[in-house]
Amino acid sequence: MCIRDRAESVWLQVLQDARRGDLRPVYAGEPVSMADVPPAQNDLLTSGYAFGSIQTTRGCPLDCSFCSVSVFNGKRYRQRPIEKVVEEFRTIRERLVLIVDDNLIGTSPAHVARAKDLFRAMINAKLRKKWICQATINVAEDDELLTLAAKAGCKGVFIGFESPTDEGLAEVGKKFNILKGHNFRDSVRRIQRHNISVVGSFIMGLDTDEPGIGKQIADTAEQYGVDLLNVLLLTPLPGTRVWQKMKSQGRIAANSFPEDWKYFTLTFPVARYKHLSWAGILQEMDACDRRFYSLRRVVHRIWCSFWRRRAPLFATVGNLSYRHNLRTYRNLCKKVDVSRGRALDAR
Numbered sequence: 001m002c003i004r005d006r007a008e009s010v011w012l013q014v015l016q017d018a019r020r021g022d023l024r025p026v027y028a029g030e031p032v033s034m035a036d037v038p039p040a041q042n043d044l045l046t047s048g049y050a051f052g053s054i055q056t057t058r059g060c061p062l063d064c065s066f067c068s069v070s071v072f073n074g075k076r077y078r079q080r081p082i083e084k085v086v087e088e089f090r091t092i093r094e095r096l097v098l099i100v101d102d103n104l105i106g107t108s109p110a111h112v113a114r115a116k117d118l119f120r121a122m123i124n125a126k127l128r129k130k131w132i133c134q135a136t137i138n139v140a141e142d143d144e145l146l147t148l149a150a151k152a153g154c155k156g157v158f159i160g161f162e163s164p165t166d167e168g169l170a171e172v173g174k175k176f177n178i179l180k181g182h183n184f185r186d187s188v189r190r191i192q193r194h195n196i197s198v199v200g201s202f203i204m205g206l207d208t209d210e211p212g213i214g215k216q217i218a219d220t221a222e223q224y225g226v227d228l229l230n231v232l233l234l235t236p237l238p239g240t241r242v243w244q245k246m247k248s249q250g251r252i253a254a255n256s257f258p259e260d261w262k263y264f265t266l267t268f269p270v271a272r273y274k275h276l277s278w279a280g281i282l283q284e285m286d287a288c289d290r291r292f293y294s295l296r297r298v299v300h301r302i303w304c305s306f307w308r309r310r311a312p313l314f315a316t317v318g319n320l321s322y323r324h325n326l327r328t329y330r331n332l333c334k335k336v337d338v339s340r341g342r343a344l345d346a347r
Contacts, residue, residue: 005029008037034058034080039088052092056085056118057101061108062136064162065173066203069102071239077106082118086125097131097153104133105145112138112145119148132156140187146194155311156197158230164220167208173241184224192225197311197318200226204288205234205281207274214284218291227301227311228318229292231285232266234273246271253278267329289326298323 003010006029017023034057042052057080058073089097105115122129130153137159139145161184163169188198202217221229236243236252246252254260254270263270269281276284291297298319305315 001025001027003027003029006031008032031074034078035084037080037084039084039091042088042091042093045093047093049094050096052094052097053100054085054088054092054097055100056080057104057106060103061106062103063173064160065171065241065245066234066237067102068237068240071237073102077103077108077111079111079114082114082121085118086121086127089122089125089127089129092129095129097129099131099133102134103136105135105139107136107138112142116145116148119145119152122152123148127153129153130155132158134158134160136160137182137184137187140182140190143190146191146196150194150196154194154196155314156199156227157191158199158201159226160201161220161224162201162203163206163208164202164216165208168203168206171206171208172203188225192227192308192310195310197227197305197314198225199228199230199318200224201230201232203232203234204284205269205271205273205276209273209284210275211280211284213276214286214288215291218288221292222297227305227315228322229288231288233269233281233285234271235264235266236271237264293319293323293326295323 001014001023002025003014004026007014007027009029009032010027014023014027037055040054057078059075059077060067060069060073061075061077063070063075105112132155135157139149139157139159160174162172162174169175188200191198200221202221204213204217217231218229234242236246243252251272252270253272254263260270269278273281301319302312302316304310305312
C-alpha cells in the first residue's frame with residue numbers, strides 16, 4: 001500500500017479501510033488547506049526529548065536547484081492560522097522547540113508581516129518557550145522583526161549561505177542572495193545583537209568547487225562570524241534539478257536502488273563531482289571541519305558568547321557537539337572504507 005501526494009487528505013480513509021482489512025494498493029492524496037492541517041498530538045509522545053517541534057508554514061518560493069522542499073511542499077508559501085499555531089505550541093511539553101518550517105520568515109513583505117503577527121501572538125500568549133528556526137538572510141533586514149522574534153523566544157536561526165562564491169550561488173539558483181547585495185558579516189551581526197545565534201549552512205561539491213573549497217568555506221564562515229557551521233555534500237535528491245542534471249549526465253554514482261538509498265544522507269558522497277573525487281571531497285570536508293572547529297576557534301566562540309551574553313549554553317553545547325560528531329563521522333567514513341568510494345568513482 002502506498003499514498004501518493006499528501007497523506008493528510010486520505011489518512012482517515014486509510015485507517016477505516018485498515019480496520020476492515022480492505023486496504024487499496026494506492027491512495028491518491030491531494031494538498032489540503034493550511035487551515036485544515038490538524039495539530040500534532042504531542043500528548044502521545046513520551047517525555048525525555050530535548051526539543052519539541054512544530055510546523056507553521058509550508059513551501060518555499062526560492063526553488064534552489066538542490067532542494068527537495070519546493071518539489072515536496074510546492075513553491076507557493078502557505079501559512080497556518082496563527083491562532084492554531086499558538087494553540088499547538090501550548091501542547092508542547094518541552095521548553096525548547098524546533099520550528100521545522102523550511103523558511104519561517106518567507107521572502108515578501110506580506111510574509112514578513114505575517115511572521116511579525118505570529119511573534120506578537122506568541123508573546124501575548126506568554127508561551128515561555130525557547131525556539132530555533134530556519135530562514136533566509138533577509139531576516140536581518142528588519143530590526144522590528146528581530147526584536148519581536150527575540151521577545152517571542154527565538155534563540156537561534158539556521159541560514160543557508162550555500163556557497164562562498166557568487167558563481168556557486170548562481171549554480172544552485174540562489175540569486176536571492178546575490179541580487180539583494182547583502183553584506184553577510186553585517187547581517188549576521190545584526191541578528192546576533194538580538195541575542196540570537198546564527199548557524200551557517202554551506203554545500204560542498206558544486207561544479208564550481210575545486211580543491212581547497214574546504215578551507216574556503218571554513219574561512220568564509222569565520223569571516224561571516226557565524227556561531228556554528230553546518231556543511232552538507234551536494235546530493236541529487238529525486239525530483240530536484242540537480243537530480244535531473246546529474247542523472248542525464250550519468251553522474252549519480254550510488255544508483256543501485258533501493259539498497260543505495262541508505263547513502264543519501266547529505267553527508268555521504270553519492271555522485272561524481274566535477275573537480276573532486278570520492279576521497280577528495282571527504283578530505284575537503286575534513287579540512288573544513290578541522291579548521292572551523294579547531295579547539296582554539298571553538299574556545300574563542302564560546303568565550304565570545306559568554307562575554308556578549310548571547311545564548312552561551314547554545315554556543316557551548318553546539319560547538320562541542322559538532323566537534324564530537326565530526327570525530328564520529330570521520331571514523332564512520334573510514335569504516336565504510338575506501339573500496340566503497342573507489343567503486344562509486346569507477347561506476
